[in-house]
Amino acid sequence: xxxxxxxxxxxxxxxxxxxxxxxxxxxxxxxxxxxxxxxxxxxxxxxxxxxxxxxxxxxxxxxxxxxxxxxxxxxxxxxxxxxxxxxxxxxxxxxxxxxxxxxxxxxxxxxxxxxxxxxxxxxxxxxxxxxxxxxxxxxxxxxxxxxxxxxxxxxxxxxxxxxxxxxxxx
Amino acid sequence: xxxxxxxxxxxxxxxxxxxxxxxxxxxxxxxxxxxxxxxxxxxxxxxxxxxxxxxxxxxxxxxxxxxxxxxxxxxxxxxxxxxxxxxxxxxxxxxxxxxx
Numbered sequence: 001x002x003x004x005x006x007x008x009x010x011x012x013x014x015x016x017x018x019x020x021x022x023x024x025x026x027x028x029x030x031x032x033x034x035x036x037x038x039x040x041x042x043x044x045x046x047x048x049x050x051x052x053x054x055x056x057x058x059x060x061x062x063x064x065x066x067x068x069x070x071x072x073x074x075x076x077x078x079x080x081x082x083x084x085x086x087x088x089x090x091x092x093x094x095x096x097x098x099x100x101x102x103x104x105x106x107x108x109x110x111x112x113x114x115x116x117x118x119x120x121x122x123x124x125x126x127x128x129x130x131x132x133x134x135x136x137x138x139x140x141x142x143x144x145x146x147x148x149x150x151x152x153x154x155x156x157x158x159x160x161x162x163x164x165x166x167x168x169x170x
Numbered sequence: 171x172x173x174x175x176x177x178x179x180x181x182x183x184x185x186x187x188x189x190x191x192x193x194x195x196x197x198x199x200x201x202x203x204x205x206x207x208x209x210x211x212x213x214x215x216x217x218x219x220x221x222x223x224x225x226x227x228x229x230x231x232x233x234x235x236x237x238x239x240x241x242x243x244x245x246x247x248x249x250x251x252x253x254x255x256x257x258x259x260x261x262x263x264x265x266x267x268x269x270x
Contacts, residue, residue: 007172011180018184018207022191027199034203041210048177048221053213053232060236065206065243072247073199076254092194099190106182115174120225127226135226136233144230151237158241165248168255 007047014040027078031069038062049124052133177218185211198250198260202243209239 017037024030038061045054127135140148184207191204213232220228254260 004172007176011176014180015183015187018187021203021207022187022195022200024200027197030200030203034206037207038210041214044177044180044214045217047172048217050217050221050229050232053217053229056233056236057213060240061206061210065240068243068247069199069203072250075251076199076260078197078260095190095194098193099186102189103182103186106185107179110175110178110182115178115222117223120223120227122226123224136229139226139230140233147234151234154241155237158244162244162248165245165252 003047007044010040010043010047013037014044027073028070031066031073034069035062035066038066049127050132052136174218174222178215181211181214181218184208184214196262198253198262198265201262202246202250206239206243209235 014037017033017040020033021030021037024033038057042054042057042062045051045057122135188204188207188211191207192201195201195204213235216228216232216235218228220226220232250260253265257265259265
């Protein structure tokens with residue numbers, strides 16, 4: 001009962017703030033609403049018993065990535081863009097129409113495909129006994145060790161790439 | 171317990187909002203935020219399936235998606251800075267150098 005109420009609140013909050021992200025004229029307001037969306041999603045992850053992912057969501061997404069966004073918005077002078085009036089009215093109507101069609105298509109896929117499969121090796125009781133973070137960490141350092149190491153290389157490449165791109169003279 | 175389909179519907183709505191923002195907005199930074207919204211929708215579907223199929227692989231995948239998203243945000247925002255420095259704008263309509 002409490003779970004359903006919490007899910008409803010979080011889902012409605014997620015959708016409303018996500019829509020506000022894309023209709024706000026001011027990019028700073030968009031970024032703030034996106035942060036609220038990410039927090040609501042972290043709550044949904046908690047409902048799904050994914051505590052580690054929920055914390056990472058707040059730390060990495062709402063913390064690191066959104067701060068990066070806000071810094072870039074701060075560095076760019078966007079006063080000119082804010083006053084920009086978009087004249088593509090037909091495009092907007094058509095876009096929303098096609099968006100609804102896309103949503104219907106995704107819904108049809110969910111309806112037609114059998115959403116069941118063989119159960120995995122981690123029933124909720126086992127995860128609860130071991131602790132969510134420990135289970136994730138064990139998998140990460142055993143079965144998924146190679147992708148984990150490749151991720152570190154990817155992040156290194158991203159750091160170097162960002163520095164090179166942000167330099168004044170390349 | 172909440173059914174799997176309610177989570178998937180939330181994920182689908184979030185993804186559609188992201189697609190709409192990507193297609194309708196002109197500000198590159200907001201377009202970029204819409205991409206983040208779509209990534210989050212995919213993450214939500216991953217976690218929901220991981221919960222209902224009683225497997226942890228979905229959560230591991232979300233972990234990797236997040237690290238890729240962080241790398242992508244760093245490089246993408248650096249590219250936006252470089253574009254702003256040369257073109258003095260972040261309006262996607264004016265960045266038409268590769269338009270045929």
